[in-house]
Amino acid sequence: MTNRTLYIVVCGAPLAARAGDGVKAARANGWDPHVIPTDAAMPWLADQDLGGAPVITGNRTPDQPKRTPPADAVVVVPMTFNTLNALANGNANTYPLTILSAALGARTPIVATPFAKHDLAGHPAWLASLAVLRYAGVTIVDPHDGSTRALEPVASGTGDDVTEVFQWEWIFHQL
Structure with missing residues (x-):
């Protein structure tokens, strides 16, 4: 049986420290994960075991073939204030936003976990x-x-606590 393709978009916030857990949970739930980080997420991924999942960054050049199969679903964990607003406004000026915008337009299922402090969420x-x-x-x-x-x-200073209690099964339950 062929696994379904899941894009895991990762933004730069404390919950990005759990991306490796997301890859493991994806496989345990029958998905073939592909990690698509924002530039701000890259430092969070540097020392994580992503279990050999492809990490796709930057746009491909015109002479390069597509790097991933089409997604059956997309998850955004965590989704920062910037990415949330950019996607809602239709901005596709980075590779992760292009992936998200295309998925939204194609009606591919998307599950997102916004991660923003009170001051940003008050905007x-x-x-x-x-x-x-x-x-x-x-x-x-x-x-x-x-x-x-x-x-x-997320209350200021509690990002690590929220990250610790987060359960990837919450995401897969929605898919």
Whole structure:
């Protein structure tokens, strides 16, 4: 049986330290994971065991073949304030945002775990962008408890605590 292809988009926030766990959970749930980090996520991935999952960065050149099979689903763990707002506004100026924008336009299932502090979540664009993404079919998962009904900002200084309690099964339950 062929595994389904899962793109794991990783943004630069403390939860990025659990990307290796996401790769393992993806395989345990029958997915073939491909990691697509933002530039800010790269330092978080440097010392992680990603189990040989392909890590795809930067746009390919016109003479290069496609580097991944089409995604059956995409997860964004964590999704930063910047990426959330950029995706909601249709910005595709980086490889991860291009992947996310194309998946959204193709109606590929997307599950996202926003990870932002109270001050950023208090910005008016936060609620507007969440509404746009939910309307477009993105499933939003709270990093504190896996809820899809509510989303709490991450209190300043608690990123490591939230990262520790996060369970990847919350993501796969939504897929």
